[in-house]
Amino acid sequence: MRWILAILTSLLLTNCKPPGEREVSSGSTSAGLKPTVRIEIDGGPSLGLSPVIVYLNRDEVAIRGATVEVRGDMTHAGMSPVIERATEVEPGIYRAEEFSFTMAGDWFITTDIELPEGDTLTESLPVTVPR
Amino acid sequence: MNAQPKRPTLRPITEQPIGFDLFRLPGLRRLLRWKYARVTLQLPLLILAVFVIVDGFTGRQLAPRNVATTSVWLHYRGLVVIALALFGNAFCAACPLMLTRGMSRWLEKHLPQKYAWPKALKNKYLIVALLGFYFFSYEYFDLWASPWLTAWLAVGYFAGALAVDTFFPSGTFCRYVCLLGNFNFAFASASPTQITALDHHVCRSCTHKPCLHGRYSSTHKPESLPLRTNGSKEVAFIPTSEIVRPGGTGYFPGCETDLFVPAIQSNMDCTLCFNCLRACPYDNVALTLRTPGWEWMKSPWLKRGRLAVMIMGVLLTFWGILNAAAMIGPFFGIAQRIAAGLHTESEALVLGLIFVAVAGIGLGITLAAASLADFIGGAQVRPWRAFQRWGYVVIALGFGFWGAHFLFHFLTGAVSVVPVFQHFFELRGLGVDPNWQLARLVPTRWLFPITAGITAVYGLLAFTLSVRIALRDFGQRGVVAMWPMLLFVLAFLVFALLILAQPMEMRGTILGPSF
Numbered sequence: 001m002r003w004i005l006a007i008l009t010s011l012l013l014t015n016c017k018p019p020g021e022r023e024v025s026s027g028s029t030s031a032g033l034k035p036t037v038r039i040e041i042d043g044g045p046s047l048g049l050s051p052v053i054v055y056l057n058r059d060e061v062a063i064r065g066a067t068v069e070v071r072g073d074m075t076h077a078g079m080s081p082v083i084e085r086a087t088e089v090e091p092g093i094y095r096a097e098e099f100s101f102t103m104a105g106d107w108f109i110t111t112d113i114e115l116p117e118g119d120t121l122t123e124s125l126p127v128t129v130p131r
Numbered sequence: 132m133n134a135q136p137k138r139p140t141l142r143p144i145t146e147q148p149i150g151f152d153l154f155r156l157p158g159l160r161r162l163l164r165w166k167y168a169r170v171t172l173q174l175p176l177l178i179l180a181v182f183v184i185v186d187g188f189t190g191r192q193l194a195p196r197n198v199a200t201t202s203v204w205l206h207y208r209g210l211v212v213i214a215l216a217l218f219g220n221a222f223c224a225a226c227p228l229m230l231t232r233g234m235s236r237w238l239e240k241h242l243p244q245k246y247a248w249p250k251a252l253k254n255k256y257l258i259v260a261l262l263g264f265y266f267f268s269y270e271y272f273d274l275w276a277s278p279w280l281t282a283w284l285a286v287g288y289f290a291g292a293l294a295v296d297t298f299f300p301s302g303t304f305c306r307y308v309c310l311l312g313n314f315n316f317a318f319a320s321a322s323p324t325q326i327t328a329l330d331h332h333v334c335r336s337c338t339h340k341p342c343l344h345g346r347y348s349s350t351h352k353p354e355s356l357p358l359r360t361n362g363s364k365e366v367a368f369i370p371t372s373e374i375v376r377p378g379g380t381g382y383f384p385g386c387e388t389d390l391f392v393p394a395i396q397s398n399m400d401c402t403l404c405f406n407c408l409r410a411c412p413y414d415n416v417a418l419t420l421r422t423p424g425w426e427w428m429k430s431p432w433l434k435r436g437r438l439a440v441m442i443m444g445v446l447l448t449f450w451g452i453l454n455a456a457a458m459i460g461p462f463f464g465i466a467q468r469i470a471a472g473l474h475t476e477s478e479a480l481v482l483g484l485i486f487v488a489v490a491g492i493g494l495g496i497t498l499a500a501a502s503l504a505d506f507i508g509g510a511q512v513r514p515w516r517a518f519q520r521w522g523y524v525v526i527a528l529g530f531g532f533w534g535a536h537f538l539f540h541f542l543t544g545a546v547s548v549v550p551v552f553q554h555f556f557e558l559r560g561l562g563v564d565p566n567w568q569l570a571r572l573v574p575t576r577w578l579f580p581i582t583a584g585i586t587a588v589y590g591l592l593a594f595t596l597s598v599r600i601a602l603r604d605f606g607q608r609g610v611v612a613m614w615p616m617l618l619f620v621l622a623f624l625v626f627a628l629l630i631l632a633q634p635m636e637m638r639g640t641i642l643g644p645s646f
């Protein structure tokens with residue numbers, strides 16, 4: 001009986017389909033409009049230096065003074081992530097100048113954002129780095 | 132019970148390695164003869180399996196941040212080859228899948244009978260087919276990138292072990308179905324340890340062969356006895372008073388994969404469960420240190436498993452090459468050229484063709500080199516016989532390459548186990564801040580020298596093995612007969628080093644991204 005319960009619990013947990021979390025946009029923000037995040041790779045993704053630009057606004061008004069960390073993960077386990085702090089170069093535009101793809105293939109760019117009022121926000125972008 | 136230990140040894144039942152008995156290490160024999168020793172070994176991997184399943188199903192679906200993908204594709208595989216190279220089949224010894232036995236025994240009670248495993252499947256051909264399907268699925272479904280699928284794989288393994296060993300005799304799953312186990316069996320041939328008999332005279336005069344069939348021991352004989360390990364009839368009752376170092380009372384199962392200790396010449400099918408050690412009433416079982424690859428010179432698979440085992444080993448070697456090559460640039464070029472040539476965008480078709488082609492090429496060139504060597508040596512040309520003579524050379528190369536490949540990933544990300552587990556607890560509300568900078572075990576610039584070094588060491592073993600097999604079987608003509616295999620080894624090494632020297636790229640981009 002315990003085993004049957006365990007199997008049933010597993011099936012409920014899995015819900016027969018994978019959790020769709022690859023393109024995430026999550027976080028906790030206080031009341032009001034949710035900020036809009038747009039991630040771009042300057043010049044498109046390529047092996048080596050590829051600065052990442054993060055556009056951050058709420059209702060088309062630039063959000064200034066946020067803390068933005070850009071992280072690149074490969075789809076394969078075990079490779080070191082690339083983590084760079086982005087600096088605000090213009091109001092609402094944050095740039096991780098030293099961000100660098102270390103390998104060709106599929107990557108996930110994730111931005112962890114802390115807004116000036118303390119709310120947090122995460123956005124991801126799947127990217128293929130050509131050979 | 133007419134056997135007495137420590138009598139003068141006559142001619143051994145079969146030639147076994149002579150070396151230091153690891154059970155002589157203080158406390159080890161006593162620990163492993165303890166009835167619950169195996170459960171103790173299995174618990175850590177069972178706990179890990181729970182983490183894999185929970186995080187795979189409910190954690191973040193990003194491979195580098197999930198326990199399922201990280202521990203399975205990075206740590207487990209790396210530690211498996213390290214254990215095989217330095218010790219033996221430790222991961223079968225600690226396999227948590229066998230903890231389903233309690234459940235399968237309960238389920239058995241509801242069955243009218245145990246079924247015999249079909250005779251047609253009592254070989255490794257089913258394993259060969261399953262291995263091909265598994266390696267194909269690994270590439271096609273990007274298992275390495277999916278925590279969810281990896282968790283399902285773990286659940287599937289538990290369910291498979293439970294189902295097979297419920298309907299069929301214990302050990303059927305390990306011997307005829309388990310892919311992980313058979314990978315370990317094939318490459319444990321390279322390991323520096325082996326189960327042996329301390330004194331063959333004791334085994335020769337042993338009536339009940341408990342290491343094979345099991346035994347029941349207590350002070351008084353019960354009214355009914357459990358069945359032998361293979362289910363054929365009741366086990367022998369041996370009173371506790373007649374047992375050297377009893378280690379408890381009750382039923383002590385014998386070898387579930389039908390290995391008779393004094394006849395063992397190979398680690399093939401040995402799960403290092405130590406049932407034999409616990410079942411032997413004379414404490415006559417040793418875990419003997421031997422030269423790595425000792426058995427390759429003894430052609431043991433001719434007596435056990437025969438052609439199917441060698442085909443499995445050779446295909447493991449060539450699919451191992453493919454498994455690594457699928458991470459480098461030239462592979463993508465070839466795949467895309469095949470797709471363009473066939474005017475197809477079906478990744479399944481392209482991958483399927485590549486797998487079949489690699490299997491055909493691998494078996495073909497091994498057969499060709501082996502047959503040529505036999506021909507030059509003056510033997511009657513029987514390609515499959517030649518294949519079984521020289522195939523061990525390919526197994527040595529295969530282990531070296533799998534070892535190099537898995538070690539590459541392990542060294543690249545071994546320490547990521549720390550932030551990945553920190554992340555597991557962070558996601559579930561514990562105030563832990565993962566340190567994602569932890570990943571590498573060694574600097575990147577060391578990776579190629581290490582992996583190339585491992586490949587070269589096993590290449591040297593394969594080289595030596597070719598020379599020794601040639602001189603053993605062909606005498607003076609062996610000096611010439613060895614050359615086809617020596618050239619094979621050389622070509623394999625060049626190809627392997629070329630693959631290892633390429634910059635690694637991520638899978639899943641053959642005909643488009645993996646997401």
